[in-house]
Structure formats: structure tokens, C-alpha cells
Amino acid sequence: MTSTKLYTVIYVVLFAFATVQVVIEGLSGIGYEIAVAGILLLSVIKAVLVAGYYQHLLYEPRSVAYVVASGLVTAIALTFAASYSIT
Amino acid sequence: MTEDQQTHDDRAVQSGGGPPDGSATENALVFRLRRFFTRDELPPLGTVRHWLLTTNHKDVGILYLVTSLFFLVFGGVLALLMRVELLTPVGDILSATGYNQAVSTHGLIMIFWFLSPFAFGFANYVVPLQIGAKDLAFPRLNSLSYWLYLFSGILLGISYFQGGSFEGGWTMYAPLNVPTYMPNIGSTTTVLALVLFVISVTVSSVNFITTLHRMRAEGLTLFRMPLFTWSILLTVWMMLFAFAALLAALLILSSDRILGTTYFTAEGTPGSLLWTHLFWFFGHPEVYIVFFPALGAMAETFQTFTGRRLVGRKWFIIAMVLVALQSFLVWMHHMFLTSINLQIKTLFMVTTIGISLPFDLMVFSLIYTMVKGRIRFTTPFLFTFGALLVFIIGGITGVFLGAVVLDYQLRGTYWVVAHFHYVMVAGVMALVGGIFYWYPKFTGRMYNKRLGKATFWLFFVGFNLLYFPLFVAWETPRRVFEYPAALTPWHQLATVGGFLLGISFLLVIWNCYWSLWRGEPVDGNPWEYSTTAEWAVPSPPPLENFPGVPSYESGSLAFRDDDTPETSTDGGTTVSNDESGSTAHDHHDSHASPWPFFIGIASLVFFLGLSGITTGGIYPVLTALGVVFGAVSLIGFGLESFSVTEPERGERWPFEGIENGKLGVWVFLASDIVLFGAFIGSYVFLRVGYGWTDWxxxxxxxxxxxxxxxxxxxxxxxxxxxxxxxxxxxxxxxxxxxxxxxxxxxxxxxxxxxxxxxxxxxxxxxxxxxxxxxxxxxxxxxxxxxxxxxxxxxxxxxxxxxxxxxxxxxxxxxxxxxxxxxxxxxxxxxxxxxxx
Known part of the structure; x- marks a missing residue:
């Protein structure tokens, strides 16, 4: 288990990243694709932080992470293959 | 004699108690109801209370088996109605909508309410015995799964009385499935019945996955697990993810029907394609979800009745694992006739052909086991052997459909109907073999052997007489009761076969019923070469299955008498040994709870109300009643003291460092990831179809x-x-x-x-x-x-x-x-x- 201090730092980071996502959307100097990639990357980082530390996935047996990853891969496979099929 | 040593018949413990002192002031009906559902111990076996309250895996297994057989008769009658209609090439006895409803609900009932639950009757009864567990990890959730299943089926039946049931085929293709084309409330009820069924399946998947990974006896590594249990392990993993995608599809469809969302109908977006993607992402794994338990039953019976271990057992298991993984990579071969691009069609043709390869290996393994062993032609073996023969035909004819060009010609014809019945009903045939194989275990009596063999021949002849002519008459358009007159003799032959097959099913049921009283009593193991643990205990097994703690440490099954349990619960109040005042030695588990039954009823009322909520009348009232009753039941479920022991020792790979409850939550969340993933995926898909930046x-x-x-x-x-x-x-x-x-x-x-x-x-x-x-x-x-x-x-x-x-x-x-x-x-x- 980790300390309350670490939980607090993570909370601040999550808070800041959410704000940055909206800021990126408002920036006019960067292209749409780069902005989308940046915003989604920040979401992925936030999700990893919540899952890893708040849900303690980092401290569980690795197999639990594989279970979660299996669900993710399943959903992503469906999304990408289906979307590609109509391009 | 301890409770563990009691036999099935002895396990009845009278629930005590007359009315409490203050009962005079209580309403008599309320008092009787309270008394009826009060749980002290598991009520006597022959009482209705026993079957309403039980959480024991063997009882739940029997409930699944009996209920699924009821749905078999339901779906079978619909099938015979269709076959009678098809005696001539024009409409005779059924109206167009009546025929459509018969076709649709026949498919839905047989695939969802009969086949899988039939298999899970065996899984419930046999799997804990095979892995050396006293019960499933969460017995109350197991009971809940059953009641949700039963009430979902009842909901489907009710749909017929709401202006007609669903008419769009079991695949429920869009946009035919929306109210514009199918405005009946009964159609919505059918969709909601499926939602309830999927909830039942998800609860069951979480339970079995946790049990199989955490409750195996000491020394029972995954590779040592019996093949039937292996088949169930892979089935529940497939169920967990595949049914989540179906749940997403059904929730969206429910929303389109009740709330008026426009996922499947909006112009300018590929809404109908979205349905086919979501449905078949579930639908193809479903084929293996349905067939794998049958495959497991085949493997068990082949070993027992050839008197030798399955040839290439390790490769058989690896092949099953490969099929389970590949099953999620072939769904678009059901969509070759849609507007998806050629590149993806080609890719999915390759993956489809690829999935047949591990199946070839399994078939050869079964054949070679017969070659190397000495076959005993008992009734269970005849059925599973027959299943192998027809499955081979079903598999080969399916490869035709996996090829894009051939599929253009064959899709939407009776070739598809014949092919998938050769596969699906092969599974049924194998599981009927399973009934005869495990019947002595369930009842302590042998079935009527002569009738059993006669039934097999009637079944086998009826099966082939019914389905083979459909290959010959393949040009018949699917789901339509009019066909070219030249094909009439083949359809008439098929109808005769249909009735023979129907009679053989009735004979199976009759044999089970007759033998319950008249069958020859058997000891624990009537089969000379059976090797799995369920045969090492009396028939039927005692309440908590084993005379001690099962262990395979020595290389074979033995029972130790020392075990110090730690307690866990499936959501109820934890009862530690200290609190209950019992010691590790005399501690015993709970086996009865009324709350799963109540939650089931509440779900039925809620979903029934939801089906017509936009029409007013009684429906909003039913919805509110369902919510209130459901909330009360869930609180009762949560507050109930229900104790389940989690064995201290055992094989738990790959989840050694995590307790049952937490693993259950994670497994559920994995399913929820797919549910939300499918929703987000639907959004992305529609947006891509619409034009990403135009959105x-x-x-x-x-x-x-x-x-x-x-x-x-x-x-x-x-x-x-x-x-x-x-x-x-x-x-x-x-x-x-x-x-x-x-x-x-x-x-x-x-x-x-x-x-x-x-x-x-x-x-x-x-x-x-x-x-x-x-x-x-x-x-x-x-x-x-x-x-x-x-x-x-x-x-x-x-x-x-x-x-x-x-x-x-x-x-x-x-x-x-x-x-x-x-x-x-x-x-x-x-x-x-x-x-x-």
C-alpha cells in the first residue's frame, strides 16, 4: 500500500491534467490531430494512474492486470476493426 | 455423522419454529409467507421451499437442467409448427407474422434459454465436484443467476401476450428491430428478456471464473483439470466478454425502442451495420460458448468408454484455448453480404479458415482415442459418438460459408440453416449423452439401458432425416414459408424427421423420469474407467460433496481431514468462526437464502413494466413496484448472514495473491470494460461513418x-x-x-x-x-x-x-x-x- 501523501500528489496531477485537456482544446496554434492525440494521451495517463494507484492494480498479482487488459483489448479490437470495415 | 457425511436424501433439516409469541397480532398471510421464506437450514428435499431457497450447486444444477428441458419443449413445439407449415410450399396453418414469431422465438429459445443453460446444469453439478470444491465461490450469486434465467424466460413467454413476440429472427437485424417496423410491446419485452438473461450469464461467468481459478483442490493444476471442467473454464471466459458486447447491443436497442434514440435508424450513419458488428462480435463466440461444454462431455465419455486417456490430451487443451481466442477474430464472416470493405472480408475469411484448424486437431484426437482404446457402446457413448459424426459434417459445411465467394451464394438460404443445426444440435446430442453419463451420479440410479439405446437410434435417424434434406433443398429462402414447389419432397422428409427427433427427446425425458423410481440403484461409480473426482463420492453426493479435504498432492485423489477454513462471503455479512461460536472443525457453510428468488421476481416485474412504460397504464406502476421490491430484496441480500468457507490450501494459479471477493469484482469490471468499450466503440463507429470532423x-x-x-x-x-x-x-x-x-x-x-x-x-x-x-x-x-x-x-x-x-x-x-x-x-x- 502507498501513503496518503502519494495519493494526494496523484490527485493533484489528475486535476491538473484534466485542466490541461481543456486548455489544449482552446489552443489555436496546434493541429486538430495533434490536439486529439495529446488529449487522449492525457486521458490514458490519468486512467493508468487511477487504476495503478487508487485501485492498487500495481500491487495486485500481475494476472489481475492481464484480466483488465483482456477486456480493454477486446473493446479496442471491436472498435478499430468495425471502424476500419467502413472506410 | 457430520453434515458433510449426510447423503443427498438425508440432508433435509427441518426448519424449526412455530409462530412467535406476538404472532396473534400478525396478519395470517404475512406470517405464513415469513415462515415459508425464513431460512434456518436447508429445508427438506421434497418441499417447494427447498428448491426456492437452495444455493447448493447440485440443486441449482438440477434446476437448470429441468428448466432448460422445459424450454427445449417450448422451442421444439415452435419448430414442429414451422415444420408442419413447411409441408407444402405455400402458407397453410400459420399467418405470416405467426411464422415470423415462431422462427424468431424458436431460435432465441434454443440458443439462449435451452442450450447454454442445459450445459450449465451439468457445469453447476459437476464442475465443483471435479475440482474438489464444496460449492461455487459465491453460492447465492449462483442461485441468483438461476432465478434471473428462469424469470427472463418467463418474460419472453409473456411477450406473446403483448400483441405478439419479436418477429425479426434470432439475429434481430437492424433496422427491422426498431419500433417503426416492429411496434409491438411484446417485441420490446423480448429484447428486455434477453437483457435479463445476459445479466444472469454475467453473474454466472464471474462466479465460475472465480471458482475455477481459486477453488481447485491441492495438486489440481490447470493442466490436470478434467476436460469437461476445461471446456467450462474457457466457455465462461468467452461468455464474460462476448455477452458484454451483446448487452451493449441490447441496451442500445432497448433505448432505441423505449427512449427513441436513433442509433440503428439514423440517416447518414451505418446504424444497421453497427448492430451486425455488435451482434456478431457476440454471436460467433456464442457458437463455441454453446458447443464447448458439449465438447467437454464428448472428451469425458470418450475417455471413460474407450478405457484410455485422450490421445494428445495436452494438444486438445491447447486447441481449445486457441479456438477460444480465435473466436473473437472471426465475427465479420457473418457480414460478407454487407457493405464492409473487401480487405476486411478477405482478412476475416483467413481467420475463419484458421479457426477450423484447432478443431481438426480435436476431432482427430477423439478419433484416435477410439482407435487406441476399446470401445464400450453404452448409451452415453453412442450419443457422444453420434455427435462427433454429425459435428464433422456441420464443420465441413461451415467452411463453405467462410469463403467470401461461396458465401455470396449460400447466405440467406437453407444451407446456413442445415449447417448450423448440424453444429448446434450436435452439441445437444453430446449433452444428451451427458445426461445419460451423469444420470447415475445425479440420482443414484441407472437409466433404462435398452430404452436409452433405442432412443439414440431414433434420435440419430430423426436428426439426419430432419437436417440432411435441408442441404439438398438449400435453395429454400431462409425464414420464409414459401419455397419452390420442386423442393416439397425434401421438406416433407424433413418434417417427418422433425417429429422423430421430437419423439426421441420425449423418450429421453421419459427415461429420466421412469428411472428415478424404477432404475437400478447404483453405488458411487457405475463406470469402470471413469477417472474424474465426481465418481469418487457417493451417488448422489453429500451436501458438501467430500468426506474430507480433497487433495491431488500424491498424484491421485485423496481426502485429508484437516483444514482450517477462513470465511468469506458473497456480499452478505461476514461470519467469522469466533463470531459464530463454532470452531474450524464444526464450522459449516450456509446453503439457503430467499433473496435470490426475490431479486428474480423483482427483476421480472421491473422489466415487464419497462417494456410498456411509454404507453402508460399498468406499466409505470409495475416499473416502480419492481424498483421498490428490488431495492428491498437487495438490502435483504446484503444484510443476510451467509457464510462460505474459502479453503486455506489449494491450486489458485494465476490468482494466488488475491481473495475470491476481490477477484470477483475485478472479473466483473473486465466485463464492464467491454460493455463501456462497446458503447464508446459504437460512438466512434458512427462518427467515422458520419465523417469524424463533420460531427x-x-x-x-x-x-x-x-x-x-x-x-x-x-x-x-x-x-x-x-x-x-x-x-x-x-x-x-x-x-x-x-x-x-x-x-x-x-x-x-x-x-x-x-x-x-x-x-x-x-x-x-x-x-x-x-x-x-x-x-x-x-x-x-x-x-x-x-x-x-x-x-x-x-x-x-x-x-x-x-x-x-x-x-x-x-x-x-x-x-x-x-x-x-x-x-x-x-x-x-x-x-x-x-x-x-
């Missing part, structure tokens, strides 16, 4: 979404602090953490409510356009998860105030896993629906 975001301003992100992140932080406080035995810290989370959750909903009301005032409604539909439904599903979380908090907070969770903080941790997951989902919904 307009529904909220005008990201700030309300950002505020909700802050709120949820803060609530996640609070629940972490609550867990820390519980670990530090800080009662007020725990209460503060939980209460703040509750308030923040309410704040999230209020903020969302304000945003939605503003949009409604602007004239943006769920049915306005596909952008609005995806926004409201996806964020609405998320809000529903928040509401469920808040309801759990309302349960946790009063208990925390009373001092709970300080010595055992696991419920807080489990709730936290769920709440953080809801938070994570929002972290993706926010950018997708508010920013990009």
Missing part, C-alpha cells in the same frame, strides 16, 4: 464536463482516504470519506441534470439526431453507474456509523474498485463528448 458535439461548452471531471476525481480521492481510514481503524475518518464521496456523487448528478435540462430546453432530445443519441445514452449509462454507486454508499454509510469495516475493510476496497472504474470511464467520456 458536431452536443454540449456547447466543455466547462460543465470539466467540473464533473473535478468532482469525480475528488470523489475517487475521498474513497481512497476512506479506505486508508478504515485500515487505520479511524471510524470517523471512514464515515467522512464515504459521506463526502456520496455528496460529490450527488453533485455530479445535479451538475449533469442541469446540463441536460438546458439541452432539453434548447430542443435537443435523445431522438433529435445521432449525435444527441450517442451523447445522452453513453453519458446516461455512466450516470446510471454513478447512481448504483450512490445506492451502495447509502448501504455502506449507516453500517460504517455502526462500527463496521474497521476490522474488515474489504467491502470498502471492493466498492472503491467499482467507483474508481466509474471515474476512469468518465476520463474518456469527457474528452470524447466534450472536447474533440
Amino acid at each position: 458536431t458535439l452536443v454540449p456547447h461548452d466543455p466547462i460543465p464536463g470539466l467540473i464533473n471531471t473535478y468532482i469525480l476525481l475528488t470523489s475517487s480521492f475521498c474513497i481512497v482516504l476512506a479506505l486508508v481510514a478504515a485500515e487505520k481503524n479511524s471510524r470517523w475518518g471512514l464515515i467522512a470519506g464515504l459521506s463526502t464521496t456520496l455528496l460529490l456523487g450527488i453533485g455530479f448528478l445535479i451538475n449533469k441534470g442541469i446540463e441536460w435540462v438546458e439541452l432539453f430546453h434548447e430542443g435537443v432530445w435523445l431522438s433529435s439526431n445521432v449525435q444527441a443519441s450517442t451523447f445522452f445514452l453513453t453519458t446516461g449509462l455512466h450516470a446510471l453507474h454513478v447512481i448504483l454507486g450512490l445506492l451502495i454508499l447509502l448501504y455502506l454509510i449507516p453500517r460504517a456509523i455502526n462500527g463496521s469495516y474497521l476490522n474488515d475493510e474489504r467491502p470498502i476496497e471492493y466498492f472503491g474498485l467499482y467507483w474508481h472504474f466509474v471515474d476512469i470511464v468518465w476520463l474518456f467520456l469527457f474528452p470524447l463528448f466534450y472536447i474533440i
